[in-house]
Amino acid sequence: MADNTLETLISRLRRFPDVEAANLQAWDATDKLLLDTAAGLLGPGSMPAVVGDRYGALTLGALTLESVSAAGAGAENHPVRVHQDLITGERALRHNAEALGITGGFEQLPLGAALLAGASVVLLQLPKSLAELEEIADAVARHAAPGVVLLAGGRVKHMSRGMNAVLERYFGTVQPQLARQKSRILLASGPRPATGAPPFPVIELNAELGLTVCARGAVFAGTGLDIGTRFLLDFLPRMPHARHAIDLGCGTGILAAMYARSNPDARVTATDQSAAAVDSAFATARANGLQDRIDVLQDDALSSLPQGSADLVLLNPPFHLGAAVHAGAGIKMIHAAGRVLAPGGELWTVFNSHLHYRPALERLIGPTREVGRNPKFTVTASTRKTAGA
Ligand SMILES: C[S@@+](CC[C@H](N)C(=O)[O-])C[C@H]1O[C@@H](n2cnc3c(N)ncnc32)[C@H](O)[C@@H]1O
Structure with missing residues (x-):
């Protein structure tokens, strides 16, 4: 230097x-x-x-x-x-x-x-x-x-x-x-002189979900539907009806929007550490008329949400930290979900079956059951233990 x-x-x-x-x-x-x-x-x-x-x-x-x-x-x-x-x-x-x-x-x-x-x-x-x-x-x-x-x-x-x-x-x-x-x-x-409107956000109807998805350039999966997210959404009808649900690491906010749509009494928080993600999730909520029930929050692993303030967390965790493959990012989010879930609340998560998240889920949240598995992914539901349990 x-x-x-x-x-x-x-x-x-x-x-x-x-x-x-x-x-x-x-x-x-x-x-x-x-x-x-x-x-x-x-x-x-x-x-x-x-x-x-x-x-x-x-x-x-x-x-x-x-x-x-x-x-x-x-x-x-x-x-x-x-x-x-x-x-x-x-x-x-x-x-x-x-x-x-x-x-x-x-x-x-x-x-x-x-x-x-x-x-x-x-x-x-x-x-x-x-x-x-x-x-x-x-x-x-x-x-x-x-x-x-x-x-x-x-x-x-x-x-x-x-x-x-x-x-x-x-x-x-x-x-x-x-x-x-x-x-x-x-x-x-x-x-070169700019011609026309900026290329982002991209706004696209996802016909499979019947949902308009908005994406800034930096957001995970763009306007597409990640295959892990798609698998987690298969279990939407079996998820509990929460008063306050959190889409943790929301990306474009597809999980938040789909949950809010099928649970009209729920308040949903869509949160991500990325500015592009929360901008996208906000735009997705608005494009689907869900902005009054989805709060969008840029935060690192729920650091500004009070302990015990949610009854459901949905999570498709990252397995990268920058360019490195590292389980630390996912574990950090599981830990955060454990803090913010009220006793009896549930974390529903999807992950590549070869990633051994199960011990962390049991330790940081509580009893964990497998609700689905396909050749690539596992979906689990973990129930937050009551204090002292
Ligand atoms: C695999 S993507 C899932 C995105 C979206 N939920 C979906 O299913 O399409 C994981 C997301 O977690 C976010 N993330 C990673 N670490 C985070 C942290 N510490 N706090 C909040 N969000 C985080 C990433 O920015 C990314 O948007």
């Missing part, structure tokens, strides 16, 4: 409150490559924006580079504007800034004009899906300065030609840079 201060800063970052483990770290070689490449572009008068910062490495790194360069020139900096889809990432950035004694200098904003207006350099950790990249590329081309340089970095093994193609639809020039430590940057410039 160009600068020792930057190296020290990055080495002190934590993932907290996201899952922490010995094999998971708060930064990667792509963050370092992006910062080294941006160093020459950040300085007095530059307007930096960051998209997809995981835990603060890019934002706090850009801030450090800016202050080094502005101190030399005796000039004021523009704040670093940042969008992170996950609330865990937003919280981790604030937590890391505080731990490092950095007060202010950055603004956390939704993806859109306030984030990108006039931006001269945009640092992007390439997302997993092309749809998410498309939404970001459109927003940068639409709102940033005409001279903007977009530095889109990723791990080489996760990059595809499709990413270049998406960027080429929105920028006149897309130049792959030399790889370093298995990371590479695509440098995009010359934004």
